[in-house]
Amino acid sequence: VTKGIPAAPEDDARITAFGLFVEAFTGLSAKLAEQFAAHRLAPVEFEVLLRLARSPRGALRMTDLAAQTSMSTSGMTRVIDRLERESFVRRTACESDRRGWFAQITENGRARLADVLPGHLDLIDKWFTGQLSKHELDALLASLRKIRDAVRPDATAGASGEPGTG
Amino acid sequence: VTKGIPAAPEDDARITAFGLFVEAFTGLSAKLAEQFAAHRLAPVEFEVLLRLARSPRGALRMTDLAAQTSMSTSGMTRVIDRLERESFVRRTACESDRRGWFAQITENGRARLADVLPGHLDLIDKWFTGQLSKHELDALLASLRKIRDAVRPDATAGASGEPGTG
DNA sequence: GAAGATTGATCTGTCAATCTTG
DNA sequence: CAAGATTGACAGATCAATCTTC
Numbered sequence: 001v002t003k004g005i006p007a008a009p010e011d012d013a014r015i016t017a018f019g020l021f022v023e024a025f026t027g028l029s030a031k032l033a034e035q036f037a038a039h040r041l042a043p044v045e046f047e048v049l050l051r052l053a054r055s056p057r058g059a060l061r062m063t064d065l066a067a068q069t070s071m072s073t074s075g076m077t078r079v080i081d082r083l084e085r086e087s088f089v090r091r092t093a094c095e096s097d098r099r100g101w102f103a104q105i106t107e108n109g110r111a112r113l114a115d116v117l118p119g120h121l122d123l124i125d126k127w128f129t130g131q132l133s134k135h136e137l138d139a140l141l142a143s144l145r146k147i148r149d150a151v152r153p154d155a156t157a158g159a160s161g162e163p164g165t166g
Numbered sequence: 167v168t169k170g171i172p173a174a175p176e177d178d179a180r181i182t183a184f185g186l187f188v189e190a191f192t193g194l195s196a197k198l199a200e201q202f203a204a205h206r207l208a209p210v211e212f213e214v215l216l217r218l219a220r221s222p223r224g225a226l227r228m229t230d231l232a233a234q235t236s237m238s239t240s241g242m243t244r245v246i247d248r249l250e251r252e253s254f255v256r257r258t259a260c261e262s263d264r265r266g267w268f269a270q271i272t273e274n275g276r277a278r279l280a281d282v283l284p285g286h287l288d289l290i291d292k293w294f295t296g297q298l299s300k301h302e303l304d305a306l307l308a309s310l311r312k313i314r315d316a317v318r319p320d321a322t323a324g325a326s327g328e329p330g331t332g
Numbered sequence: 333g334a335a336g337a338t339t340g341a342t343c344t345g346t347c348a349a350t351c352t353t354g
Numbered sequence: 355c356a357a358g359a360t361t362g363a364c365a366g367a368t369c370a371a372t373c374t375t376c
Contacts, residue, residue: 266337
């Protein structure tokens, strides 16, 4: 039996598929990061402000924030340190569990988020969702959801306790 | 006219779509990184070894490597420093342009790559390509390619010059 | 003077250890 | 003694500056 050209695992279709995933994702992220930088925000800082703004009382526990952003708790401590230094968030004690702390978005933080968000949405539309037909986008999101559910079975988290009101 | 509940830009469908992209990608990357770590490799080190192994003479210019991995040239200098220290690559002068240097994969480097690659392919199959039907995968890749081409119009690079033969 | 590569200073993130509270 | 949060020491990446070659 003639073997012909030996298999080249480095050129496997799976490598190509993942490479495409990487290039699309990192390229898109770079476009978004550029805008964040223009507003003096790191991507993770934007993400934290966004998650806080969507949460009841604008507050989340440090641990929840860390889990939702796939960051270590010590890393999140430092992100909140920076955001607090710029008065975009404040720390609030947790009444029901004295070990815990909330990060809570301030009016300053909401204002900065409002500055960034419209352009951010435009960029997602321009470089991501707007590149595809409605049907293509629906199919893409369905596939991404399958993958997400497989690799992140615990992709839910929520606030609890009693942050201050303002 | 009744406006009803005011628009909440933080909950825009575009945000949800991008969030799904982030979760799927970072979750998958984490699975792959776990295996790299088990083989004492950083993800970017694996990527460099893979790209070198696929290139003529197993060599690429520092600048090309940096561009292909979306890394700064100084960052790539340091990656190659580490890989050279472990004798997975060597530096080779470029004959046609004396400012340039090639990183060239060694037999040690190819051996380490061969250790990692089978498990790596299995993981991509398990957590990514194997999660989807052939039709779904084709559609996903077509959409990713559209996005990649939009955000990275310059996604090609190649070797040039005259690396040593090893 | 511009480009390829490296180096020094600095920034951001993690891990291990620590402190406090459950 | 386990869990939430922080801190010190350190690894990894970038930017600006530098050196060599085009």
